[in-house]
Amino acid sequence: VNEFYSSTDHMTQLIDIKREFAKSLGEYIEAVESQADLLRRALSALEDDFEDPPRDPEKFISNPLAAFQLVRKLNQVWAAVWELIEGRRSEDTLASLKSAAQTLPRAEDVDGVVMALVRLQEIYRLDPRNISLFSETNHNVTLDPDETFHIAMISSLNQRFQYAVLWMEETLRKLNEGEEAVVTKEEVIYQLASFSHQLAVIQLSSKQKATERNLLHPELHTSIIESIKTWDWTPKYSSTDRTYEALCTGKRLMMTPQRERKLVCRYRTGRGNPLMMFKEEVEWDEPTILRYHDFVSEGEIDTIKTLARPKLSRAKVIDPVSGKKVSAASRVSKSAWLSEHEDPVISLVNRRIAGVTGLQLQTAEELQIANYGIGGQYEPHYDSKLTNDSDFQLRGGRIATVLIYMSDVDIGGATVFPDAGAALQPKRGTAVLWFNLLRNGNEDARSLHAACPVFVGSKWVANKWIRAYGQEFRRKCSTVKSD
Ligand SMILES: O=C(O)CCC(=O)C(=O)O
Ligand SMILES: [Fe+2]
16 A cells, blocks of 8 residues: 655656546546436436327327337336446446545545644644645645645544644634635534633643642543553654754754864865865865765665665564564654665766775665655764664674765755754755764764654665674774774
């Protein structure tokens, strides 16, 4: 089954899918209508007869012309009805309609897009009005009250009552302005009251003050407390951590003027290959994060995307409880691995990575390509932690990450380091490099990083994770602090 929302590249297909589906639906309707015409003609032929029922049926039927007419008519009706029952006329069009329907998004996609919207609202502090204002400059999309109602209901099912209330209020506003809708004002007011109530209960019960809780109607309180027990209370990093939000909106934190002076731009030869020249920019000093401009060409980007596209599948995370790979809202993207044997461009990029870092890639992972979805993100994590035990034994930890940006992102999608205060904006063709492990092999706490939700645009990246084994004599470059 296709999942659309986790990759914007995949989402673009929906425009073609919509056109294709409309076409086959139109053909099906045509077939059904021509069938209905046939049936209508048959019916009216029958009714003609009944208009003037013969007074003496036996005499009437003994007239061979009348007999012929009656038999012929009834036979035609039989043929028309039989054709309908067998479905011969619409069979082909129905089959193609069915296969076109296979490609349509499912309810999970609608939920996925709504939850992405909520995530964007959390991080970029948007209420329904702001989001609509934004869309006025971008294709002028406006939602009707039934659509905003749907968003509110899905938000509440996911326990995001704050946003459920905002969207329900927006629905009410639209209805009050006289917009047409299927949903009634009564329903909206009822849901609004229920969401507000649940929000109040959550706020009260999180403070654990019994006296305040008792202010609520006891029966209602017990039933809500019962339902709360089944909720997922895992803290939503994004909504609690202001640093993450600030960084995602493009602010750099903790930077001082003295430190700022160290952030320079220069031409330099590769650490591993002195024949290669790179445009290096020091993006951050503690820890060192370097950016290389014009690291991959437009043509290389096109080739990489074309190779990756058919292989993209939902990126997984390791479930801490079961240890199994699962899809999660903390990582919304599709990814694919590309081996250097697949195309000369991949081995060329790999050689360039070896050339710039001075590290050997024998133990490195293959190039991972990722395309993010709407609101696509990757919550704060350490790359060094993302390997399983046996793999870790074999190649060591992820000593360094090279992240290649293969697109600009209009709004959102920065790579941020909450501990260090750095925010890197994706810039097409550039690559960034940082170390996840210290010289002594321990994890560098400052390497915690995240991919902020993509608000507008399609974000494509390529990751190269370089492993510790084999680097003993190579690490490390002069600009990277020895620590
Ligand atoms: O896409 C980004 O900006 C960062 C991705 C990342 O951290 C990862 O895939 O491990
Ligand atoms: Fe990462």
